[in-house]
Amino acid sequence: DAKTTQPPSMDCAEGRAANLPCNHSTISGNEYVYWYRQIHSQGPQYIIHGLKNNETNEMASLIITEDRKSSTLILPHATLRDTAVYYCIVRVAPGDKIIFGKGTRLHILP
C-alpha cells in the first residue's frame, strides 16, 4: 500500500498559487518525499523532492512540516498547463521499491 494520502481532487484559479497537500504520517527518518505529475496519457514527470528542508526549483516549492508527517507542493502561479494528476511518494533510496498512491487531480480554472 502507498504510504501517502492525498485528496482525490482540487480546483485552483488560473494565476493563483496551487497548494497540494500530502500526508505521510508513517514516514521514516531516512525517507525522502518526491512529487511527480502526470498529464493525461503521458508518463509521470518529476517535479521536486526533499528530506526535511524546504526546497524550491523552477517548477515548484516543497514545504515539509517540522515533524515530516506532511508536506505541501506549491505551484506559485498556476496555468492551464498545470492541469494534471499530482503524486506524492516517499522512498528511502534510489532504486528501491516505489509505490504510488492515487494522487490528486488538479483542475486549473480559467
Add this chain to the structure above:
Amino acid sequence: DGGITQSPKYLFRKEGQNVTLSCEQNLNHDAMYWYRQDPGQGLRLIYYSQIVNDFQKGDIAEGYSVSREKKESFPLTVTSAQKNPTAFYLCASSHAGQGGTGELFFGEGSRLTVL
C-alpha cells in the same frame, strides 16, 4: 538524446496470447520498473529490478513476467494468465544506491488492448 523508450505504443492482442512490451534506456540507470495504470487510477507496481540479472515482484505481479539480462533493457511479458490485461503500461528507470537525485524517468507508455 538520453531517455527511456517503450514500444509498441499501442498493441492489440487476442485473449490467450502472450505479448511482450519493450523498455530500453540509455541513461545508465541500474534500477528499472514496470507499472500498470487503469483508467482514472494511479500507478500500480508490477515488477522492479535494481541490478542486472535480478528482479523483484511488485504488488500485482501475477500473470506477468520480466527479465533483466542487460542493464539497458527490461522487457515485460503479459501472459495469458493475466485475467484483465487491458491497461496502460509504464516503464521507468532511476539511479540506484547513492548519487543522483533518485528521480524516476518514465517512458511514454504502451497501451495494451485485449480483444
